[in-house]
Amino acid sequence: FDEAHQLPGTASLFFGDNVSTGQVLDLARDARAEGMASARDCVDLPKVCSVVEKAAKDLRLTLPVEPARFSLTQLEARMGFDNGLAGLIRELDTLAALLETQAQRSEGLENCWRRARELIAQLVRWQGGGEKREQEGQEEIRDYVRWGETYTHALQLNSTPLIIANIMQKQMSGHPRAWIFTSATLAIQKDFSHYCAEMGLADAEVAAWDSPFDYAHQAVLYAPTDLPDPNTQGYTEAVVNAAFPIVQASGGRAFFLCTSLRAMRRVHELLQERLERADLDLPLLVQGEGGKNELLERFRRLGNAILVGSQSFWEGVDVRGQALSLVVIDKLPFAPPDDPVLSARIERMKAEGRNAFMDYQLPRAVINVKQGAGRLIRDETDRGVLMICDPRLVGKHYGRRIWRSLPPMRRTRALEDVLAFFG
Helix, strand or coil, X not given: CCCHHHHHHHHHHHCCEEEEHHHHHHHHHHHHHHHHHHCCCCCHHHHHHHHHHHHHHHHHCCXXXXXXXXXXXXXXXXXXXXXXXXXXXXHHHHHHHHHHHHHHHCHHHHHHHHHHHHHHHHHHHHHCCCHHHHHHCHHHHHCXXXXXXXXXXXXXXXXXXXXXXXXXXXXXXXXXXCCCCCCCCCCECCECHHHHHHHCCCCCCCCCCCCCCCHHHHEEEECCCCCCCCCCCCHHHHHHHHHHHHHXXXXXXXXXXXXXXXXXXXXXXXXXXXXXXXXXXCCEEECCCCCHHHHHHHHHHHCCCEEEECHHHCCCCCCCCCCCCEEEECCCCCCCCCCHHHHHHHHXXXXXXXXXXXXXXXXXXXXXXXXXXXXXXXXXXXXEEEEECCCHHHHCHHHHHHHHHCCCCEEECCHHHHHHHHC
């Protein structure tokens, strides 16, 4: 597995369950079309499909329009959610019973019947909190968290394992062979214990090799002084004000990596204003105005652009040469504490008497910062500045752990040093 730092998150999704109202709408559409093709005389089928569609849309409408994530407690507190879910299951039951009477008439109708039964089973399993896992023991049930995520037109209900170590151990013991996990960011100061514990790699052989890059001469890590606390109002404005002289000195050629879409949009807006005021003709790109690969191609081709991005651009991006000479990180990338899966993991770790922040949240943030920092130097001839704006990097004891985990770039807190580097 390359980029194996992503594997814990990927495995959580892969070994979890999810079902969405979008799947229900697809089923209703396909069942209607199959009925028109093979069962025109079944006049009830289009009507029942419409009722199912309405039930799916009504369930989505029990939650706010803006896409978001919701814990189980938040879902159950929403007026109409429980009744809406029960109603959707009831209408799907009616559709499945009707499709069963028509299933022999075509392969398409039989497939729709099977899909309806599968969707009912998934919704009932989610609704019941994992009773279907009872044969695997109560501990197994406690290891899953139920939550929901809304999109513009759909609601997805998820059941995600909180611990994947035991799942991965079962997978590996069932397939005796060599398992190799590689990434630039698996270790924290050459210590793999966090990753091994999370993945259930009890007796793994570990090895770390230093980078071939001469960071001390190729790069500068800049932590500006006098920035406010990241949670204060006006923090994003302060970040752009602190970074703008460096953007001017570098002649663009910059990535602005933000920890949220809201901050990304605000940074883009503020940079646009500053560039206009300074009469600087530097192309400004922002995540979302084109596909990721298309934006990167434009960035490389322009040679003096500023690209403002969020999570998509923190990793898996390779821009070599002078086109990228400055990477600005607005905040330390701690996952939002209201994320339902993270919240459940924290509660579980606290119940076990563990320090969730030091044992889980901080190591994840270290790995994410290292990924963002890794965008800067991609070649033996690259040169550039990494600017991390968050004052917690230097001001908090845990920030120093992140500081020490970063590549051995020359460190500075003086703007003059950075300007001299570009000069």
